[in-house]
Amino acid sequence: MESPDHLPVLLEEALDALCLRADGVYVDGTFGRGGHSRALLQRLGAKGRLLALDKDRDAVVSAEALALSGDARFSLVHSSFARLAEQAEGLGRVDGILLDLGVSSPQLDTAERGFSFMRDGPLDMRMNVDAGLSAAQWLAQVAEKELVEVLRVYGEERFARRIAAAVVLQRAGQPITSTGQLAKLIEQAVPSREPGKHPATRSFQAIRIFLNDELGELQQGLQQSLAVLKPGGRLVVIAFHSLEDRIVKRFMRDQERGHDVHAPQWVTAAPTLRRIGKAVRPGEAEVARNPRARSAVMRVAERLVSG
Template sequence: MSQDVHYSVLLEESLDGLLQDKQGLYVDGTFGRGGHSRALLKRLGADARLIGFDKDPQAVATGEALASEDARFTIQHSSFADIASLPDCRGRVDGILLDLGVSSPQLDEAERGFSFMRDGPLDMRMDTSAGPSAAQWLEHSAEDAMVRVFRDYGEERFARRIARKIVERRAEKPLTRTLELARLIEETVPKKDEKKHPATRVFQAIRIEINRELEDLKLALDAAMKALKPGGRLVVISFHSLEDRIVKRFIKKYSQSQDFPIGVPVTHDQLKSPLKIIGKAIKAGDKELGENVRSRSAIMRIAERCLD
């Protein structure tokens, strides 16, 4: 797969689950390079609207180009956590799609600093115009803070050992390059998984931390409840267990009826659940896995808004 191509994971399945009204209002909360948005626009009618969100300036530039081609589309340089902040979105959205994966151009472009396989500056920011880079975070974080991030977001067994080694190394010279960090981890971790590079978990953890990915996901799910109208669909594609656990618990929580103390009078509507689970979790099929190995960890969940 070339650097400039982004494979849209579970493309047809996600659009099938999302689309309810061909003339409706939809949100692509993670525009990326526009694969899902372009495919959705092909299915939508002339009076439909699609709003894209992305923190990545390069993705926003791609979105602006698409907006100039298709008046039904607009792009917001913002996190998907801000979905409900747009007046047009509150209680009026027919479908929200969140594809939580890092796009292939981000992974494959060494200058973005996401990859432990290519040498580049330790950046890892989705929004390169804001916030500390990975190098800055590693330079200033306390050892205990790094241990927490590596354990909580990377599920790294050797979090303490790696954090201590980073502290020792930065006392001599700051870590500024991706391969520097990858080699340090490789030299520090005693047991290697043949199927996974030893730096995988730490790189994931740092990326999640500096981009506030899990915090933004929780805010986005809450925002979706405010933005979706009754019958509107929420489709979320996750790529690791931390994300999927948050999505699964959120949907489960709101697909159950509300609890009220015994003796408190309630209406029939109050006993209804705000969300309805649509089908089972979906994973990529053999055909897609053969075309894109990065699809192997994807899992998609769909829910439908039930109440105002």
Template sequence: MIDGRSFDPEAGQSLHRSVLLDQAVDLLVVQPGGRFIDGTFGRGGHSRLILKRLEGDGRLIGIDKDPEAVRFGEALAAEDGRFVVYHGSFADMDDAASRQDWEAGSVTGVLLDLGVSSPQLDDAERGFSFMSNGPLDMRMDTSRGPSAAEWLNTAAEKEIADVIWRFGEERFSRRIARVVVQQRAEEPLATTRQFAELVRKAVPKKEKHKHPATRSFQAVRIFINRELEDLESGLEKAVQLLAPGGRLVVISFHSLEDRIVKRFMRDLSRGPQLPRGLPVRAEEVEPPYRTVGKALKASEPEIQENVRARSAVMRVLERRADDKGVASE
């Protein structure tokens, strides 16, 4: 999630602009009187625009792991009674929905804007970025779970190497893990600069225009926050909640995320793969979901305004309006 057009309730001003903001909300809010879930509230960029589009009985739930994001959500809820905020992962959106007495098959649209937000990246105290020095934390939810430093200082060398390879696709993962273990024996890792410098020294071949620690920071962040596990679970929960005609809109920012989203939507829109020659009619095997259009990317003007938008990919899945069955489980 590269979150944006965020509203600071104390400063009273906009801070960022959400990637693919208008496109995402245009594709999401096709039934403005319905029920919507913004699974990655951030600073409320998408939520505020969704609320502007709602009509009649339209309602919106915002979800976020980050206690600071929830604080912004509470401020928005105080000014707009159609909105409530839920502290947790979008993997628990079924719980967030049930608290509002929203049943499976009753939600009009779900939006997921994945990854880390700009406010998290830009705050050195959160430890997400190697661009500035700060505590090596990386937790989206700072109220629970081990920090990146705690994990790196205690995990087995093989586990560290496996995580950096799996979630960062870093070919020098074993070398990096070995250096981490050697360093922590002398002095525990505590800061982003420390970790970034270790990785820089461990990587023998540097990629042009890319910091050597980019992949390792991504990998550790994804692991610490269970991002891919939450994504897989969240996608399943979303389609269970979708009403006929409802849509799931997902914006991803790296290939690991997009691969999961693409495969998930492809499989649902293809439906069951039956052997040739079966005596069944087309309408009997038509899948209850369809993909809407092609994958969308940020425009060149948007990328020039926000360089973090360059990797954004948006995909949309719709439950067919004539589907009367029970949502996929």
């Protein structure tokens, strides 16, 4: 059964890529609403195990409603996958790790979470609301130059300077506290439109990625997967924009080649991963059913014995 508020992306493809064994041990680093986790549990036998993580408390709470918390094969921890190695310590080496990156549909669709320029709500954008600054707090104090940088680097926004200047001007008169307020301000600051794209899309993406340290945590999670996977174990990552996909692609390529490390001196390390197949994208039927799948790219690698 699929949760009505989140359709898992590339579900069959991801499960196939994990090469599930009925008695295997798996980690779902991004539980969300458990779409992938539930399908995975359905294919595991009585001896299989699944550890799920999510840095969003709402995701963890949703497992109760999904009646997953009664399943003895399953455990769910409120944690970032940037702490994958620590969280998976008690499991021994695992057979597969799945990371389905980014935000979930409930995060986007709940106005109070402040992720969406389509829904007016408090300007928050934190996946973990127990830590760090909300977008409103950050925008109230960020230096204009830093804001330009964040919009450019994480949003690839051409009009970063104009938007940052508009933010600084606006906040001098009145704090920016709602998503609607920020979306309108950006709409007015941006001189031209990309077809089919709201002018605030790039800025919202940039602020969200920066505040949640999405790229830094991805790097950490990928690196730690090497210590957590057993030889032959699979790493399956679904990315939703080019910045995160680039990181995944480079990581898998570098680990396959044997990369240079700097400790204690420059050496070429043994390869740790073997890439499996090419990047996988959803087909037309999936995109028609679930438009949020359209930008998904899945990459798969297998842990080697060496390295």
